[in-house]
Amino acid sequence: MVRFTAAxxxxxxxxxxxxxxxxxxxxxxxxxxxxxxxAKKEGKVVVYSTTDSASANALIQDFQKLxxxxxxxxxxxxxxxxxxxxxxxxxxxxxxxxxxWSSAMDLQVxxxxxxxxxxxxxxxxxxxxxxxxxxxxxxxxxYEPITFVYNKRLVPAEDVPQSHAxxxxxxxxxxxxxxxxxxxxxxxxxxxxxxxxxxDVANWPQAWDLFKAFGKENIKLYTSAGAxxxxxxxGEHLVAYGIFGxxxxxxxxxxxxxxxxxxxxxxxxxxxxxxxxxxAKNPNAAKLFLDYILSKRGQEIIANKAELYSxxxxxxxxxxxxxxEELIGDKARPVPINAALLEALNQTKRLTFLKKWQxxxxxx
Amino acid sequence: xxxxxxxxxxxxVAAVAVLAxxxxxxxxxxxDAPFFQPVTHFSLEAYSFILGESDFWDAFVTxxxxxxxxxxxxxxxxxILAFLIVRTDLPGRGWLEPVILVPxxxxxxxxxxxxxxxxxPVGIFSIMVKSWIGFVPWNIYSLVSxxxxxxxxxxxxxxxxxxxxxxxxxxxxEEAARVIGANPWRVAIHVSLPMVMPAILFAAVLxxxxxxxxxxxxxxxxxxxxxxVLSTYLYKLTNLLGVPSYQLMAVVVVAIVVVTxxxxxxxxxxxxxxxxxxSMRGKGQRAAPLRLGRWRWxxxxxxxLWFLVTVVLPLAGITLxxxxxxxxxxxxxxxxxxxDHYRALLNFPNIERGILNTLxxxxxxxxxxxxxxxxxxLAIHRWNSGWVRFVDYIVMLPRAMxxxxxxxxxxxxxxxxxxxxxLRSTLVSLWLAYTIVWFAYGMRLISGTLLQVAPExEEAARxxxxxxxxxxxxxxxxxxxxxxxxxxxxxxxxxxREYSTxxxxxxxxxxxxxxxxxxxxxxxxxxxxxxxxxxxxxxxxIGLAIAVRLGVRLHA
Numbered sequence: 001m002v003r004f005t006a007a008x009x010x011x012x013x014x015x016x017x018x019x020x021x022x023x024x025x026x027x028x029x030x031x032x033x034x035x036x037x038x039a040k041k042e043g044k045v046v047v048y049s050t051t052d053s054a055s056a057n058a059l060i061q062d063f064q065k066l067x068x069x070x071x072x073x074x075x076x077x078x079x080x081x082x083x084x085x086x087x088x089x090x091x092x093x094x095x096x097x098x099x100x101w102s103s104a105m106d107l108q109v110x111x112x113x114x115x116x117x118x119x120x121x122x123x124x125x126x127x128x129x130x131x132x133x134x135x136x137x138x139x140x141x142x143y144e145p146i147t148f149v150y151n152k153r154l155v156p157a158e159d160v161p162q163s164h165a166x167x168x169x170x171x172x173x174x175x176x177x178x179x180x181x182x183x184x185x186x187x188x189x190x191x192x193x194x195x196x197x198x199x200d201v202a203n204w205p206q207a208w209d210l211f212k213a214f215g216k217e218n219i220k221l222y223t224s225a226g227a228x229x230x231x232x233x234x235g236e237h238l239v240a241y242g243i244f245g246x247x248x249x250x251x252x253x254x255x256x257x258x259x260x261x262x263x264x265x266x267x268x269x270x271x272x273x274x275x276x277x278x279x280a281k282n283p284n285a286a287k288l289f290l291d292y293i294l295s296k297r298g299q300e301i302i303a304n305k306a307e308l309y310s311x312x313x314x315x316x317x318x319x320x321x322x323x324x325e326e327l328i329g330d331k332a333r334p335v336p337i338n339a340a341l342l343e344a345l346n347q348t349k350r351l352t353f354l355k356k357w358q359x360x361x362x363x364x
Numbered sequence: 365x366x367x368x369x370x371x372x373x374x375x376x377v378a379a380v381a382v383l384a385x386x387x388x389x390x391x392x393x394x395x396d397a398p399f400f401q402p403v404t405h406f407s408l409e410a411y412s413f414i415l416g417e418s419d420f421w422d423a424f425v426t427x428x429x430x431x432x433x434x435x436x437x438x439x440x441x442x443x444i445l446a447f448l449i450v451r452t453d454l455p456g457r458g459w460l461e462p463v464i465l466v467p468x469x470x471x472x473x474x475x476x477x478x479x480x481x482x483x484x485p486v487g488i489f490s491i492m493v494k495s496w497i498g499f500v501p502w503n504i505y506s507l508v509s510x511x512x513x514x515x516x517x518x519x520x521x522x523x524x525x526x527x528x529x530x531x532x533x534x535x536x537x538e539e540a541a542r543v544i545g546a547n548p549w550r551v552a553i554h555v556s557l558p559m560v561m562p563a564i565l566f567a568a569v570l571x572x573x574x575x576x577x578x579x580x581x582x583x584x585x586x587x588x589x590x591x592x593v594l595s596t597y598l599y600k601l602t603n604l605l606g607v608p609s610y611q612l613m614a615v616v617v618v619a620i621v622v623v624t625x626x627x628x629x630x631x632x633x634x635x636x637x638x639x640x641x642x643s644m645r646g647k648g649q650r651a652a653p654l655r656l657g658r659w660r661w662x663x664x665x666x667x668x669l670w671f672l673v674t675v676v677l678p679l680a681g682i683t684l685x686x687x688x689x690x691x692x693x694x695x696x697x698x699x700x701x702x703x704d705h706y707r708a709l710l711n712f713p714n715i716e717r718g719i720l721n722t723l724x725x726x727x728x729x730x731x732x733x734x735x736x737x738x739x740x741x742l743a744i745h746r747w748n749s750g751w752v753r754f755v756d757y758i759v760m761l762p763r764a765m766x767x768x769x770x771x772x773x774x775x776x777x778x779x780x781x782x783x784x785x786x787l788r789s790t791l792v793s794l795w796l797a798y799t800i801v802w803f804a805y806g807m808r809l810i811s812g813t814l815l816q817v818a819p820e821x822e823e824a825a826r827x828x829x830x831x832x833x834x835x836x837x838x839x840x841x842x843x844x845x846x847x848x849x850x851x852x853x854x855x856x857x858x859x860x861r862e863y864s865t866x867x868x869x870x871x872x873x874x875x876x877x878x879x880x881x882x883x884x885x886x887x888x889x890x891x892x893x894x895x896x897x898x899x900x901x902x903x904x905x906i907g908l909a910i911a912v913r914l915g916v917r918l919h920a
Contacts, residue, residue: 046872052884054892057713073872078882080602084772085868091400092779094788106606153694186590189600220588223599227587230890234692235486254704254891255690345606354604 025295028123038284040069045285047074048082048097050104051272051308055250058305063292070285079104079191083111090116090279098286101141101274101293103244104191106341108273112138113342117275120287124294127312129321131336132271140271140337141293142302143311143321145245146196148261149228154235155259163265164204167241171213178217183228184241186221188354192270193223195335196242198344198353199268203333211360214241219361233257244270246308249319253307262328269324269334271311367832374743375751381800382758384781385773386621389765393614400780410611420616423597430511430582430593431575437515439568441670442522443560447552448663449523450530451538453653455664462912464667465524466675467517469857469904471878472580474897478678479504479513480584481685486692488684489677505588514581516674518574522567528812529563530556538654548656548663566634573627576620577766579864594620595766610772617769624764625757632756679901686894705895712892714875721791722860722876722903729795730855734848736799737806742836745814746822759804767864770801775868793869794876801865802858809854813847814840853911857904 024032039045049056053076060072077085079102089096102108111117117137125133132140148167150160159174161167171178185193200207220237222228225247228240233255245260252258274293276286292298296314303310303317310320317323324332335341343349392399396407414420445464449457467475482489483504490500503509533556541555542548557564579595586596598616602608656663685691689700709715744752765773774797778788787793799806817840825835863878870879877900884893 052889053713054708054884054889060713075871077867080608081867084608085775087398088400088772088775088779091398092785094779094785110607189603191603191606194603194606221590222587226884226890226893227584231480231484233690234481234484235694236484236692257690257695347605350604350606 025291025297028291032123035284035287036067039067039282039288042282042285043069044071044073045282045289046096046098047072047101047289048086048099049074049076049101050079050082051101051306052076055306055308059293059298059301062297062301063289066292066297067288070288072289079107083107086111086116086277090277093279095281096277096279098280098282099274099276099289101272103270103272104195105270105273105335105337106195106344107191108138108275109134109337109339109341110345112275113339116278118278118280118283118286120276120290122287122291122294124291127296127314128294129311129334131334131338132311134273134337134339138273138275138337139290139294140311140334141274142246142270142272143309143324143334144270144272145262145309145324145332146242146268146270147245147248148263149232149240149243149248150259150261151232151235151238152257152259155238160259160261161239161263162261163263164200164210165206165265167263168206168210168213171210171217175217178238180218180220181238182214182217182241183220183222183231183237183239184214185225185228186223187357189221190223193221193242194350194354195270195344196268197357199333199335201353203266203268208356208360211357212363215361215363229258246306246319250307262324264328264331266331266333267324267328269332271334271337272308273337367836370833371743371747371751374739375755378740378755378803379758381796382762382803384777385770385800386761386765388776389614389617389769389773392610393618395611398610400776407611410609410615414612414615414619419592419597419600423592423594424619426507426591427576427578427593429507430514430578431572433508433511434515434518434575435568435572437512438518438522438571439564441516442519442567443526443557443564444552445519445667445670446523446526446530447556448656448667450527451535451552451556451654452548452656452663453660454656454667455660459912460667462908463671465520466671466908468520469861469908470675470679470901471861471863471881471897472517472578473584473881474580474682474901475517475675475678476513476581476584477893477897478681478685480681481691482677482681488681488691488697491693505585505591507591510582510585510591513585513674514575514578516670517581518571519670519674521571521574522564525563525567525570526557526560529560533559535654542654548654548659551654562634566631569627569631569634573624573631573760573763576623577763579767595768598766598768613769613772617765620766621761621764624760628757628760631760632753682894682897682901685890686898689891705891708892709895709899712880714872715880717873718875718877718880719899719903721874722878722900725791725795725798725876726856726860726907729791729798730852730859732795733799733802733806733855733859734810734852737803737810737851738841738844738848741807741810741814742840745811745836745840746819759807762801762803767801768867771797771865771868774800774865778869788869789871789874791874794866794874797865797869798859798862801862802855805858806851806855809851810844810848813844813851817843850911853907857907860903860907861900 024030024036053074056074060074063072064070082100082102083104086096086100100108112134119136121136122139125136128139148161159170161170185196187194187197197211225243228243229248229251231237232240245262248258248260252260274290276283276290280286293302296312299310299312299315302308303315303319307319313321315322388399393410394406394408395404396409397404448454449461481487483502484490485500494500538551538555541551577595578593582591582593582596586592592600594616598613601612601616686705687701688697689702691697740755744755762770778784778793821843822835822839825839830838861878863876863882866876867879867882870876877896881893881896
């Protein structure tokens with residue numbers, strides 16, 4: 001109903017004001033109005049995303065307010081489903097997501113490298129960090145620190161590990177207390193889990209010591225952040241290693257028992273990667289949507305409504321790059337969106353890495 | 365239309381619907397890349413990879429163990445339950461029957477999560493027990509627990525078959541045994557249950573078979589210890605190589621089908637025997653129920669206990685979770701009560717549409733599914749032909765594909781079979797997927813009712829010159845209309861809880877509650893998940909209450 005009204009209004013707008021130029025966001029080239037007009041003709045943009053629609057709702061509503069007449073058709077899927085669905089639909093030629101927006105950075109870069117992404121010189125590129133743009137095809141949209149999460153009721157304050165090195169020390173100092181009480185993503189069963197530990201190894205020479213300590217402590221491995229946080233707040237487990245700061249932050253607002261640490265030695269930062277499909281049926285609307293989520297206006301909502309952490313340095317709030325820098329200085333380690341991510345998908349390397357991980361889980 | 369043509373048309377449509385996704389999967393298993401990619405080669409590499417994987421064999425053995433364990437638990441319990449309800453003067457047996465079926469209708473993932481909240485290491489009841497005796501005497505994350513929970517949840521399946529068979533038997537032998545002084549227990553073990561043994565064995569094979577497609581319980585309860593069954597192994601397989609590898613998943617499905625075929629064969633043999641048994645017994649008059657005497661209340665307590673563990677505890681867990689901010693060790697529940705999660709649901713985008721779609725797929729979709737199943741059941745009804753055997757196989761086969769693979773295969777069918785492509789983003793595709801996956805269940809409901817129509821009535825119509833089609837239209841179908849309504853209700857309940865099959869077919873505008881649950885679970889919003897689950901269970905509860913009120917006989 002709402003959609004219908006919006007579409008009708010847009011239609012009325014076109015009929016009664018055919019000469020009016022669509023308004024162009026500040027700082028955009030003047031001919032951007034052509035994209036806006038074409039997008040309104042397309043009337044909709046199909047978005048496939050791993051961000052659940054409850055979190056994305058504010059973003060979608062604001063976008064539709066900014067561009068009345070362009071409706072967002074939003075599907076949320078998990079990252080594997082998104083990938084499966086996207087490549088099958090693209091191959092069948094029967095239309096797929098105009099914009100895909102996923103937290104599986106490696107799969108997104110792979111899709112772009114395989115030629116599924118449209119090259120687009122977004123006017124927002126100058127405002128983005130260098131590492132967040134891949135060949136003007138795939139774009140980082142968020143700045144999500146990977147955190148430790150712990151149970152404030154049950155973990156003594158002096159135990160809370162402030163760095164990765166602290167974590168190793170803690171497990172060695174109190175092996176009985178934390179036996180079976182630490183949890184993390186399972187890199188064997190979860191794509192992000194693999195990405196995290198793989199990046200740890202790249203960023204920190206002692207990573208394997210930590211993983212071996214995990215193995216000795218009989219760490220519990222899961223496939224979803226919800227399962228882990230639920231079990232940490234209930235006290236079934238005490239500390240979770242490697243949780244998206246975004247999910248942890250919104251959970252901690254509801255449940256004050258959840259403590260969050262951004263490790264002081266280094267904090268991995270991941271980003272949800274978006275690209276426009278090379279065969280998008282609504283390419284102009286897709287450009288509007290991509291530019292919007294990268295824009296200051298969109299990022300302010302990403303930071304303060306969706307709590308997904310903005311990656312623009314001109315956005316303020318709790319969930320922003322700025323705030324992360326305030327907390328940990330220059331210790332943030334964003335995972336660059338580039339071809340190096342493809343290496344993580346190399347089958348031989350992956351199997352070798354996982355073999356080593358399995359050994360570490362046995363404490364070896 | 366000639367009836368012979370009707371038969372072949374229906375069978376052909378059903379076969380295409382079932383075999384299209386399966387054939388795609390088989391084809392995929394022999395390729396080295398997704399079949400829709402421009403360059404693919406024939407290859408057996410996927411087979412050698414999977415067969416060489418120790419994880420695959422571990423998962424395979426675990427699946428067999430869980431299947432065997434749950435069969436060993438569900439079969440005796442279900443059989444005894446059926447005897448108590450059908451044959452004895454158990455208190456409350458009128459309303460107990462729909463209650464017994466509840467576990468079929470509640471999503472396994474919801475129940476499993478409920479167990480974590482209720483009986484997990486820091487679960488609400490675990491902490492209570494711990495404060496009495498100092499430790500928690502159970503561990504719900506073990507292989508044994510998974511088998512026990514799965515077994516308890518499949519009791520209704522055994523119950524349905526055994527109860528139907530018992531109802532078809534005369535009571536004279538049981539009364540004779542009772543008269544010479546056998547206690548009810550002896551009657552059950554030595555007289556009643558042996559007579560329906562083929563039906564019980566049939567149910568046993570079915571439960572074992574269902575063990576292969578268990579997903580929710582091993583996913584939630586097996587996670588902490590890394591216990592893998594075949595369906596959760598598929599998840600791991602997706603990630604192992606970084607990029608989903610369809611040929612590997614396809615090989616696992618082929619392996620399950622290979623195990624399934626002999627099971628279906630066994631089932632068919634058993635069913636033939638059970639029909640022979642029933643027909644030998646003549647039509648006994650419904651006699652007075654067996655008196656349980658002093659066993660009456662102990663028997664009732666036995667059922668109540670089963671129900672408590674299987675349904676009440678997990679549902680209490682999930683309901684409680686939906687009203688609290690947090691829970692667990694060191695939390696006083698009175699301090700954390702809240703209605704926020706339900707308030708948040710009100711603002712949840714698409715929630716109304718999700719609920720409406722779920723209702724629509726349950727009611728309207730359920731009705732069409734029943735019509736479809738009836739058409740197939742009529743086509744093979746009392747037909748002595750090899751084609752019936754063929755139909756028996758294709759009916760069971762969709763169950764051999766775990767939900768996530770079935771969903772993907774159906775997406776492929778809708779994408780690459782152009783005539784039906786336009787339906788893909790409508791609820792019709794979802795309906796078709798559900799209808800195919802629940803084929804076996806629905807067919808059993810309908811053919812069960814059809815078999816209750818005595819052949820004399822149909823023969824009488826034929827004698828006076830009615831055509832085969834006329835017999836169906838004017839005799840068989842009117843006689844089973846109440847059975848069809850009952851089936852509709854049962855299908856409604858199943859469709860309302862289903863989700864995994866449809867995951868790839870959902871889009872904006874066609875979301876259902878199940879899919880919303882899954883996407884919320886992924887991002888960790890357990891608050892909303894539990895509130896939404898409670899609403900889902902409430903919908904099912906209302907459906908059941910209406911059924912009981914209308915006096916729908918759930919034993920179709």
